Amino acid sequence: MKNILIIGSVGQIGSELTMELRRRYGNDNVVAGFRSTQPSEELANSGPLERVDATDVERLNEVVKKYNIDTIYNLAALLSAVAEEKPQAAWNVGVNGVYNVLEVAREHNCAVFFPSSIGAFGPSTPLDNTPQDTIQRPNTMYGVTKVTGELLSDYYFKRFGVDTRGLRYPGIISNVTLPGGGTTDYAVEIFYEAIRNKKYICPMAAGTFLDMMYMPDALDAAIDLMEADPSKLKHRNAFNVTAMSFDPEIISNEIKKHIPEFIMEYDADPRKKAIADTWPNSMDDSCAREEWGWNPKYKLGEMTEDMLKEISKKLGIGY
Numbered sequence: 330m331k332n333i334l335i336i337g338s339v340g341q342i343g344s345e346l347t348m349e350l351r352r353r354y355g356n357d358n359v360v361a362g363f364r365s366t367q368p369s370e371e372l373a374n375s376g377p378l379e380r381v382d383a384t385d386v387e388r389l390n391e392v393v394k395k396y397n398i399d400t401i402y403n404l405a406a407l408l409s410a411v412a413e414e415k416p417q418a419a420w421n422v423g424v425n426g427v428y429n430v431l432e433v434a435r436e437h438n439c440a441v442f443f444p445s446s447i448g449a450f451g452p453s454t455p456l457d458n459t460p461q462d463t464i465q466r467p468n469t470m471y472g473v474t475k476v477t478g479e480l481l482s483d484y485y486f487k488r489f490g491v492d493t494r495g496l497r498y499p500g501i502i503s504n505v506t507l508p509g510g511g512t513t514d515y516a517v518e519i520f521y522e523a524i525r526n527k528k529y530i531c532p533m534a535a536g537t538f539l540d541m542m543y544m545p546d547a548l549d550a551a552i553d554l555m556e557a558d559p560s561k562l563k564h565r566n567a568f569n570v571t572a573m574s575f576d577p578e579i580i581s582n583e584i585k586k587h588i589p590e591f592i593m594e595y596d597a598d599p600r601k602k603a604i605a606d607t608w609p610n611s612m613d614d615s616c617a618r619e620e621w622g623w624n625p626k627y628k629l630g631e632m633t634e635d636m637l638k639e640i641s642k643k644l645g646i647g648y
């Protein structure tokens with residue numbers, strides 16, 4: 330990885346991944362691609378910035394040529410809940426965009442990182458200890474686009490030798506950029522509300538277990554996989570990765586250890602419940618551990634402590 334392009338650099342993962350890649354590979358070697366949302370000053374002032382839209386293949390080609398890009402992290406997507414509101418747009422970014430990136434990568438010999446998701450599973454998948462290789466019949470547009478991206482990535486490697494690699498991320502918990510329109514967003518919002526109001530109205534139904542991960546581990550996962558010895562990778566794409574699994578009660582109780590007066594009440598959103606009920610309760614990520622040494626650092630306790638500290642600092646409100 331010498332010249333890297335991030336598509337979706339202003340999103341929840343992209344904003345932090347871009348800065349981490351700049352730290353590791355040098356500011357000038359990491360191009361932050363954005364579409365419509367204005368990038369933060371930190372992103373804009375620390376390295377090259379280009380308007381790139383995965384659905385505009387000509388522009389994508391131009392930027393890849395201009396910077397002699399050899400690695401593309403394609404993070405552009407509509408998250409699960411918003412994809413159900415706008416399925417056509419979700420398909421356009423999540424499938425046509427992914428296809429464009431792979432075609433450009435084929436022409437210019439780039440490696441490609443594609444983030445799939447727990448959303449790539451569905452109601453007929455075994456939801457406990459979900460295996461790496463199992464039934465995938467998602468019933469959301471988000472899931473349909475993620476399975477398609479996984480298959481296309483495998484195909485471009487097998488057919489054209491494009492160095493594609495990817496992960497199935499769980500819900501990502503972070504404190505820099507908010508997620509937008511996902512099913513797992515509650516696990517981020519709860520921290521902001523705990524600091525601001527000591528109270529949270531939870532849109533996720535009681536008893537809904539989902540896999541989660543703290544952002545520092547999510548960044549390491551992407552970069553470690555891209556740097557892994559390819560001869561050890563049996564799967565290449567769509568590795569299950571997880572760091573913890575909890576339901577709303579468990580995370581609420583963890584926050585209470587630091588803010589005893591915190592209370593959580595439920596007002597479950599049936600649309601989010603319908604999506605979450607088809608996703609794993611907890612994934613088996615042993616293939617990622619064996620093939621490239623995946624080993625997350627943050628469990629629920631450390632993540633909660635760090636999130637409260639960072640969000641309290643960011644909002645200027647003590648707890």
Ligand code: SER
Pocket residue numbers: 408409410445446447448471498499500501510511512513514
């Ligand atoms: N965080 C995503 C969502 O909730 C799942 O990958 O849509």
